[in-house]
Amino acid sequence: MSVSLASPAIATFERRRAELLSQRRRATLLYGGLLLLALLVSAWVSEVSPAKIAEGIPRFGEYFAQTIPHLTWQHLFAGTQQEGSLAYWFYRLDEWAWLLLQTANIAAFATLLGAAIAFVLAFLAARNVATRPWLAAGIRRLLEGCRTVPEIVFALIFVWAFGIGPLAGILAIALHTIGALGKLFAEVIENADLGAADGVKCAGGNWVQQMRFGVLPGIAPNLLSYAILRFEINVRGASVIGFVGAGGIGQELYAVIAQNYYEEISAIVVLIIVTVALIDLGSERLRRGLTETTR
Known part of the structure; x- marks a missing residue:
């Protein structure tokens, strides 16, 4: 059945x-x-079109082949005057190292400036803690505008306003960082547990004290992790905006590309890759340490 x-x-x-x-x-x-x-x-x-891609790939290969240095084993560790040596390839290492340091400083200072402003704006933009919804909506639109415009566009504007140099790069990256981190910080705040903030409120604390003692301790590791990640991104951005005169190694890279100094192009690119990789590794270990300490 x-x-x-x-x-x-x-x-x-x-x-x-x-x-x-x-x-x-x-x-x-x-x-x-x-x-x-x-x-x-x-x-x-x-x-x-496939035809254009097929036509361009060989030219790309030819250009890439010209940037490969002509190193020889017997002269590999010779001095800067010996063609075929590593020292000859990186014959301007001292100048490039200084420009790489300048690039890292641009990224670091811009990240600190942008993160500090984004930190303040995020509390005003987070819907669950905002005291005035209209203000939160306005700040969110402001953050959208900051992160929507590419960094290189901001850099062009600031180079025109302040002249060629690192200041334009710092302001351009900082402005874009405000938009990017402001959104991320606000989302972290919106996902936070407000139980401690309610306790501070019941004890007579004002809005600032509620945020400081009730919300911030629980979200600080996440905010710092996002800021470190943004620093990694800004190092790459600082290398690019130098193309428009905003300082750093990118300005030198643009100059050697424009003058077809092929081996110098590959030397600078290798240095940028090594620098970014080292910063990424250090930042990753720092983020991992922060995550483990909060578990």
Whole structure:
């Protein structure tokens, strides 16, 4: 009796399951077709074609081959005057090292400045702790504007206003950092447990004291972790905005590219990669240490 009753139920289940699978396949084909159409339209608008890619790849390879230094084993560790040596390849290492230090300083100072301002704005923009919803909405739009405009656009504006040099780079990266970290900080605050803040409020604490003693202790590790991650990103950004005269190693890299000093291009790129990798490794260990101490 139970078997006879179960059989129609199983048949109904299998039929419904087949219908759902069929609907899912049709939806997948529909959305896949729309995505493919969108990609084709984007490629057409962007003037991207397989023929252009096939034509450009050999030229890219030729340019890359010219940047490879002509090192020889017998002269590898010779002096700066000997062609084929590492010292000859990095013959301006002292100048480039100073510019890399300048780039790191631009990123560090811009990150500190941007994070400090983003920290303040985030408490005003977080919906769960904001005292005035209209102010929170306005600050969120401000943060969106700061992070939407590319850093290099800000750098061009500040170079025009303040002249060529690191100041333009610091302001450009700091402004973009305010928008990026402001959003992340606000989301951390919105996900925070407000129980301690309510306790401070019941004890007579004002809004600032509620944020300071009720919210900040629980979210400080996350805020610091995001700030360190942003510093890593800003080091790369500081290397790029130098192309428009905002100081750092990017300005030197643009100069050697413009003058087709191929081996110098590869030397600077290698130094940038090594510097960013070391900063990434150090920042990753610091973030991991922060995470472990808060568990």
